[in-house]
Structures are given as structure tokens and as C-alpha cells.
Amino acid sequence: MLLLLLLTNAFVLLPWAGAGRIIGGREAVPHSRPYMAYLKTQNETHSSACGGFLIRPDAVLSAAHCVDKKGTVRVTVTLGAHNIRRQERSQQKIRAGKWVIHPQYLHKGFKNDIVLLKLKKKAEINDNVQCISIAKENERVRVGDLCTVSGWGRTSLDPPGSDVLREVELKVQEDKICQRVSSNYQRQSMICVGDEKEEKATYKGDSGGPLVCNKKAHGIVSGGYENPFFPKAFARISHFEPWIRKQLKRFSLQDIPCFPFSD
Missing domain, CATH: 2.40.10.10 (Trypsin-like serine proteases)
Structure with missing residues (x-):
């Protein structure tokens, strides 16, 4: 089955038009990837969805272009999901309180396309929600x-x-x-x-x-x-790990324990 995963909201057949569709994939075993995050980004006129992943109980990494929107932007992170259309008991929905985009990010060519989001509250770490x-x-x-x-x-x-x-x-x-x-x-x-x-x-x-x-x-x-x-x-x-560590320190997250996922 063809599996397509969203990179950008509009698809334009140009070089670097976007990556995101998974072709030739398979359904994951439910909750076998407990670090996965589903990001819903909204501004005054538009909403879009992206992926992300939990690296601390209240820190998620994603792509900068996912939150690089005009106007007031609101990001909601869903953790512990398998079927994102259902209200599964395993799901935790948490607003992103703030985020920092890499200072050298350029949408043209998707250079330095990375963002670190700080959640408004820590996720509850359990079998369905873990860090990587x-x-x-x-x-x-x-x-x-x-x-x-x-x-x-x-x-x-x-x-x-x-x-x-x-x-x-x-x-x-x-x-x-x-x-x-x-x-x-x-x-x-x-x-x-x-x-x-x-x-x-x-x-x-x-x-x-x-x-x-x-x-x-x-x-x-x-x-x-x-x-x-x-x-x-x-x-x-x-390449970005020193920058990530610096931002985590700014967020005062460097000492928050989170046992990493291992399968």
C-alpha cells in the first residue's frame, strides 16, 4: 500500500518541493514508536499537521518549516497516539508553550530545518509515551x-x-x-x-x-x-546536537530524566 506522509501543505513539482510521503510502508505495531509526536499547527487562517519526536518529557524536536507560519501560531502536540483520528486513552495532548527555530534556517532549500519545542507541561512517561x-x-x-x-x-x-x-x-x-x-x-x-x-x-x-x-x-x-x-x-x-543542548539548557530541561526508548 502506498503511504504518504505530509511535509508541506502545498505540493509543487519543483526541486526541494518537499519530503514527507512514505511510499511502500506498513502500519506500525500500535505504540511501538512511543517517542512519536503529532503536531497540529494553527494560525488565524490555516492549520497543518507534522510529525515530531519526544527527547525530554517536555521537549519535542521537529522541522522548522512546520511552525514557520505567519501570524499568531498555536501548536498542539499529541503523544501516545496510534490512530490519530480517535480519542485513545493512551493519548496526551499538550500545547507547546514556546519554540526556537534554528537561527540559520532557510525555507529555500530547507537548510537548517530544525525546531525545538518546549511543552507547557511535562508528558507522563509510560509504556505509550517515551523519549528517544x-x-x-x-x-x-x-x-x-x-x-x-x-x-x-x-x-x-x-x-x-x-x-x-x-x-x-x-x-x-x-x-x-x-x-x-x-x-x-x-x-x-x-x-x-x-x-x-x-x-x-x-x-x-x-x-x-x-x-x-x-x-x-x-x-x-x-x-x-x-x-x-x-x-x-x-x-x-x-550536526545540530550542540545547538540542541544549548537550547535545552536555556529551557532548563537538561536535568529532567527520561529513560530513552529501546526496542
């Missing part, structure tokens, strides 16, 4: 590593998105593959991923969701190319 560890500054994925992306996106080119959480496995590719497709690709701050032999990819639906490799979040679903399948570029978390 992030890659440290010196940790890099290797070409050929198999990673997983999850999210609630479209199951076809047309809306609506998937009710249930879905996932797909993608392989880390050589940087030169993405560099050949777009001059906007930056090897230090991006990861090139995809599957050139099978129709598996991210596209419209899970911007901000994590690329999980070896039980750690190494990437964030970000920009993509005109080709809906291959390749895609994700924000490289290890």
Missing part, C-alpha cells in the same frame, strides 16, 4: 545503514492522511547522490536517504518525524526533490 535518544555530535550514520521513518500521512496523492501510524525502512546513501540532484544539499547538516531499487520514500505527510537508526534519532524529515521516490535529504541531528 538523539545522535551526539561525533555520531554519524554510515552509508548502507537501514533506518526507519514513521508518521501519519496520506495513503495516496489526495488527502486525507493515514488514521494510523505507519513506517518505512530507508537506506542511508552517499552524499554525492543528493548533491547531483540539488545544489542546496549540505553534507555536514543533511543526510541523504532513500531506496533506488524499490518504491519507498518520504513525501507528503511526516515532516519533522525522526529518521531512527540503531535506536537513535539521527535525522529529521525535511526537504526533498522533484522525484517523489529517490533521493531525499533529512536534517542531520548530530
